[in-house]
Each structure stands twice: as structure tokens, then as C-alpha cells.
Amino acid sequence: MYSFTYTRAKSLAEARAMLAKDHDAKLLSGGMTLIPTLKQRLASPSQLIDISRLAELRGIADKGDCVEIGAATRHVETSRSDVVRQKIPALAHLASQIGDPQVRNRGTMGGSVANNDPVADYPAAVLGLGAIVKTSQREIAADNFFKGMFETALEAGEIVTGFSYPVPKRAAYAKFPHPVSGYAMAGSFVADTGAGIRVAIVGAGPGVFRWKEAEAALSKSFSVAALKGLAMPSAGLSNDLHATAEYRANLVEVMTRRAVASLTGEK
């Protein structure tokens, strides 16, 4: 680690002001991504502004046709919340699949989504459900938020404050955990929403994306059978020492089928 100063922000406004003043400052939420980076001296922020305890960023609220979740809500809270489990069980299930108990007890939804790691799980739910990302200055629709590997629509000094998830008719997330890291090697979030069928894929490519062909097929008939013969092209998917792009394409197909099957009861 390099030296830095640490401040626990007292309010969102204070955090904003500090960020605006110091371009080398960094927000600290759960620290599960940031701290390992610091320890390896891969980042050298001048200061860390801890927003993980801000009341404004915490909590889960049932708003009828949507569920609102604060950015500093920890994975374990999302996975165990009665509201989330009743309204969007797929999201609670997704949160319960992240990392290990230590990570789930510290990592936060805001930190994960702001980081936009292509192999992280939450982006699948945000895009799959067509959620709204709320920030310190605006609201951003999921379709406009993710910009590829570790890139988002967030501007310098902008803080994610929370998420609004429309409650779907039904939704499911199927994840194939990376055998080494446990992150998603491929994850498919399938949602039957008021605005139609959405299928969001994480893990396999350079960033979360919607599988439009699968959405079209499932719109015609929401069934595993409808996906038959539908191939995920491997071009553009990740190809590395752990798996070929072809294998990842296959996993996308398998995970999507399994997500659908878990909703329709098909084999």
C-alpha cells in the first residue's frame, strides 16, 4: 500500500464536496475490490472517502411496483431481505452467490455496480431487470449505464446512491462460477418484465450485455424449447487460459436454458 488519508464521510453532501476538491481521492464502500488493489500498490489515491455507513445510501424499501436498494447495502443484506426475497427472489439468490461470507458481509451493491467488473454478478440483475441507477446528480437507465469493461456512464465525482428495481412477473439468475475465482464465468439473468423479456449476460464477454436473440425467442414462447437451436456467437467473448470463447458461448446457452427451466419447471 502507498500512504493515503482516510475520512469517514458524515453525509453524502460532504463526500461529494471532498471528491470535487480532490481528483485523486477515491470512494471506499465495502473495500472488497479497492483494498486488494491498494495492497498490491496498483492504485495510489490521495485519500479514501468512506461512504459505507452513510444512512442515505443504506436500506431496502418496498415501493410496490419497484424495490429500492441503497448503494451501500451489503450483499448479505440483499440476499436475506424479506422484501427482496418476496418481490425479486432472483436478486436475493444472485446476492447469495457472490464470493464468500466475508465478501458478502462487506461488499456493497453500489461498489460492485460502479466497478462494473465484466465477471461481477450484480450488473446482470441491473440490466436484466431494467433497473434505474440513482446517483448524486441524476438517474440513469440500466441500458445507458454499462459501457464495457470496468466502464460506466458515471462521471468524475459522481456517486451511486441507490437502485430502483422494477418488480418483474418472474425472473431467474443462473450462474456458472469460475472454478478458480468464484466470479461468474457465465451468468444469465432472465426476466419477464412489464416491458417485455430481458436476458442479461455477465462473465462471458468484456462487459454485461443483453442477448437480444434469446429475448426475441422467449417473447414468442417463454420456454426452454423456444431456445432450442439458438446459438450464442463466440466472436467477441473472452478467450483466456481458463476457457475458450466457444466454451463460454456454450455456458451462456446452458445458463440461459437453466434460468428459464427454473421458472417453467421444464427439464
Added chain:
Amino acid sequence: MSTEFKGRREDRRLITGTGRYTADWNQPGQLYAVFLRSDRAHARILSVDTAAASAIPGVHAIMTGDDADIAAMKNPPSNVTWEGRGGMKMNQPDRPVMARGKVLYVGEPVAMVVAQSAHAAQDAAEAIVVDYEDLPAVIDLEEALAPGAPQLHQSVPGNLPFDYEWGDPARVAEIFSAAAHVVRLKHVDQRLVGNPMEPKAFLAVYDATRDIYDVWSSTQGMTMMKGSLAATTGVPPQKIRVHAQDVGGGFGIRSNAYPEYCAVFAAARRTGKPVKWVATRAECFVSDWHGRDFVMSGEMAFDRDGRILAARYDWIAAMGAYCSPTGANVHTLTPATTSVGTYAMAAVHGRIRCALTNTTSVTAYRGAGRPDIAYMVERLVDEAALQLGIDPIELRRKNFISKDAFPYTTPNKVTYDSGDYAGMLEDVIKVSDWSGFEKRRSESKARGKLRGIGLAVFVEPSGGGRGTDPNQAMIKFGSSGNIELFSIAGPTGQGHETVFPEIVGRELGIDPSLITARIGDPDGPPLTGLGTIGSRSMIHHGSASMLAAREVIRKGMDHAARELEVAAQDVEYAQGNYRIKGTDRAISLVNLAKKLGGVAGVHPLDAGAGMAHTSAFPGGAHVAEVEIDPATGVTEVLKYYAVDDCGNIVNHTLLEGQMHGGIMQGAGQVFGEHGMYDKESGQLLTGSFMDYFMPKAGLLRDIYLGDHPMPSPTNPLGVKGAGEAGTTGALPTLMNAILNALRPAGVTHLDMPATPSRVWEALRKAR
């Protein structure tokens, strides 16, 4: 004979977080060392500029390979003292403690900074500027030995430091040319990173007034640590005191002094202050010596009836950029030792070429040549069963060395002490319901899954250590009758603190809780022997403890006779008491010890014993049943059955711990571990736990252990090694099961690791 398990003495501190590992020790005024390492695989060092680094506040010293104290250090000699092919002598390249003139692998130490704080040392290490000129690197084993390959050391032509050959080439060639069937296989046995939970660390204190060095380090044995430090630094071993209370895993890679330890040692003398170094996990990945890494070809010749006539091997073993002290030994002689496996055959011939590549050194790692040869032999036998159309059980039964042939001398002149391979096989096929497998296979098939069953019967050497001093243990009495057992075994989780007193207690007929084990105590008597390597502690240190107890009883006879006022020949010892034969007049050992008192730390009953080096041959018959999901390539191990012969069993629970851990470590290699280098850049691609697979508990959920003990006549306990057997069995057993599952889908070949993606790709290619 096994004692009831009442918990391990060491567990209270280990599971309450009060164990003390190397990094937990500190000395007042200590300085901190940090190493700057090579970030390239092969390069000339043009210059090392330390000016800016030296100016950083808190920096006390910066040393490089050219520093006089470091340059004066010597590479310990290889322990390969025998000749290789055509009389070739081991040609070990000289390893500097830190790079001199050239770097030869990513991670090689180039400079060491010693500073007031670890932070300042790290800042300074970053401020050192090294100017390199890149040289062509070679990573691939076959390429390294090919003509025209980049040469790593001028003194080692062809990158071939040792070419080992064993057996009878002419006889084997003759048999092969006349054989009815020959089965051939080529496998890659991938490189592994050992990853003990405790990162390596070293704390050195030099007391100039006494000219004594106190060092703390995680080690598998204080004498090995002391000996290798002495050999490198030139400081006599009696001036080095090694401390190691708790050691968080060894597996072979914590035996000798690493180059960094020697540099820290020199820094403590240079600065006159204690110097501490704790490696980061990332450093451990590139600088802990690695394991395995072979390219192995093997063939077996059969007659018309499926009798094995001979076997022949042609392997290349990775050494890394320099040879570790034992790499060439355990990767040539050890696999050769059991190269006929459990089978009676007329002849064997093998050759293993050791190759230098621009990678981290390779050394003994759990199994150290044993799993490798067992894998080759048992894969060949399974392949033969398939090609010859003979049932794999039948084929093995037909060829086993029979139970009454022991001691059995193999065609390559190795003597197996005892064994019952056919008996173990019968046990394991029974408990695993081998004959009911086809039904289970079709049940899986109905669910769209590929089920497989696999078997391996193996034998391996344990103990060994020929040519070194006997392994000694000593029992000392306190004036209150308390008993201390001194041993120099180097436990890394085996439970020696619990089991050695049990052995002594049983022999003396007294409650083991009266006996305290002091293992690796620098203030203890100067005992000789090796540490905990090669599945040998129970054979050597356990037996030495037992012999020391017998010596105590013998020494006490005359004293007891005097106390009882009879002649010594009228006294007998049983259950903790010296008794006048045929009477109930007796004195207990504990009371006798109290009465005798002793002076100035010496007690008349103190007794030591040594156990000469000897080998025992444990073996096992393992079966695994797996189920593969063809959609994802995921393999699930449904059940693992291990029937083992570890000789007499001293403590069953501790034995189970060794077997479970060993099997799991084998499963780690089978399912994912892979120390993978980029062939162009020589960077270690799997240099963190984000990329390097580690086996987790869920991988093997159901392990059955069965005992088939055949006591070893080579040691008084009648035991055989247990530390590596699980790993040795797991490689061939699991891979035979996986291939058995994949065969109906057309897959005929697969190398480890059988990751989901590699299994899926194999299925796709076979489609």
C-alpha cells in the same frame, strides 16, 4: 493397536488463533527486508542503480548479488551423488543467492532492501532502477532440450544438468520387439505451486558477542534448515539456532533454506540488527519452489494372455532455471524406484532427462515423483485393459506381485518390504460395489450424465534418506518425574506433538499425558537426522521415540533392582512398573525417576536412540466414481474409496487426516491446479488465487477409508509412510475414472487438469 483419539495437543492453540508462525515473532529494533525481483524471464543485467533508493529515509542497507557478502555464498551441493546415463555426473549450475549479471526467471531476487519499516523498504525497492537487456527464453521442456534452444548456463550444455537411466535397456528392447502387444501413452504432468497457507518468512538475529545466529523460519526440520543455511553461508551449523514453533504447511517446499533466507541472514550480520522478511502471497507464487512438471512417455509390453513383460519410460523433468537441492533427486530416482508398480515383470528400463527452463525451480512436492510414476503405470494398465479387451480388474489380478513373494526385489533391484496388492484390490472392489457400476452408469445416462469408475493400485517408497546420520530422539526426566521427549521432526500439521508421546507412553506403559514433546527445540540436545519429508516421520522419528523408551526401561533395570534390593535379572518391566518376578513387589518408573532425582539437568534415566534410515513401501487400491455433466464439462466426484496399507496404525484419526489431505491434494492437481507460464514472456500466468485453482472441501464430499495393514519388517513400529499415499493414489484413480466416463462419448485422451472447459472441449472434439 491404534489408540483412541482424544484430540490433538496442538489443536488448542492452532484453532484458537494462538499458534505462532514465523511472521508472529518479532525482535526489538528489528529491520524489515523487501526483495526486488526480476520481472522478466531471461535478461542480462546491464546496471542496478540504487542511488535514489538509498536516499529514502529509513533505508539501512541495499544488497545485490554482487555484494561481497552475498557473492561469497555457495550453492549447496546437489544430493544426487550417483551417476546417470553413460556415467554422467550431476552437473548442477551455480545458483547465486541474488542474481549476478543475468536473471533467469521471473521472480528471481535481484536486490534486497533493509529498512526501518516494511513500507520504507518497499518504497526503496520500487526506486531501484535495473537496466536489462532481454535474452531469448525457453519455457517448454521439449524445446529446452532441442538443438538451438536458448542456453541458460554456459556450464550446462544443452540445458541438461542430469540424464538419468535405470534398468536394463537391452533386455527391455528385446522383450518389446518380441511382445504380442505394446501399449503406449504420453502425458503431461503439469507444474504445481505448493501454496502452504503460511507464506515463507525469515527472521534473523546475529549476536556478535557470542557469534551466534538465532533464526525463525517455517521449516519441515531444523537440521535441514540449519544444514542448508550453513552450506550456503559458510557459517558452521553449531552457530545457528533454528526456531520454528508452528509451521503452516510444508509439502516438501519448506525443507531447505531459500536464497532469500541467506540474504536476510547476511543482512542481520551486516546491520547488527534483527532483520525480518515476510513474503507476500504474490512473491510465494513466483519464488516458492514448484512441484511436478514432467512430460512423460511410457510403454508396456504384454504377452498374448495379458501378462506384463516389461515397461519402458522416457520422461523429461523440469528443474527450473536452477536446480533445487533435491529436484533432480526426487524427480529421477523416486519415480524409478517403483517403476514396475505393483506388478511382476521381467524387466524395466527408463530414462529421465532433467531440463533447465526459464522458470522457478522445482523441488519435492507432496508425492515428489511417486504420484507421477503411479499415474503413468496405472494409466498404462487401464489403457492396456481397453486395448487388449481384458477386464481391468482381471488384468491387474493376473499381474500382481503375490502376497507371499515379499521381501520382493524388482528387476531394477528395489526391495519392497511387504504388501498384499491383490487383497487390497478385493477389498476396494467390494466396498465400492464395482460390479454394480454398469447399472449406475445407465441410471446416470438416463439423466443425461456421463458416469465413470476408475481404479488404481499403487506402491510407493516412504522413509529413505540413505547416507545421512540416524534419526535420533531423546527422553529426559525432570526431578519431579516429568518426562520430556525431544525430537527433530518438523511437524507441519501431522500431529507429532500428540502421537510421539503416545508411542512413548505405550512403550513405557504410562499415561502419555505425563510426557511432553519438545519438537525442534533449539535448546534441546543436539540430535541428528532429517525432518518431516518423504513420508518418513513415523518410520524414523516415531521408531526413534519408541527405541528411546526401550532404552529408558533398560537403563532403569539396575536402579530398580537396587531399590527393590534384588538382582537385576529378577526384575521385569510391565505396564509402567519394575516388579520382582513372581511377586507383587514393584516400583513404578515415575517413582523410580523421582527417587533418582538427577543433578543439573541430567537424570540417570535419560536415554536417547537413533533409527537408521530405512524404506518401507506403503500401497493402496483406490476407486473413484465420477459423474460428468456434458453440457458444462463439470465433473462431480460421487465417492472416493481408498483401501491402504500403511503398515501398523499408531493413531487412526491422524492417519485419516493424512489420507484425506493427500487425496484432496491429488484432486487439486486432477481438477485444476496448474502453474502455467506464458511460453513467450515467461510470466507466471497463474500467479494469484484469482487464477490458480485450489481444491476446496466440496470437491470431495465422500471419502471411504479402509485399512489393509501389512506390517513393515523394516522398523520396530511396523509402520509405513502415510503422508503422500493419498496423493499418489488420487492422480491415476481420478483420471482413470474421468476417462472411463468420457470414453463412451469418444474421448480417448485427456491430460490433467480436467477443468470443466478442458473436459467440454475434449467432448466437443470427439463429437
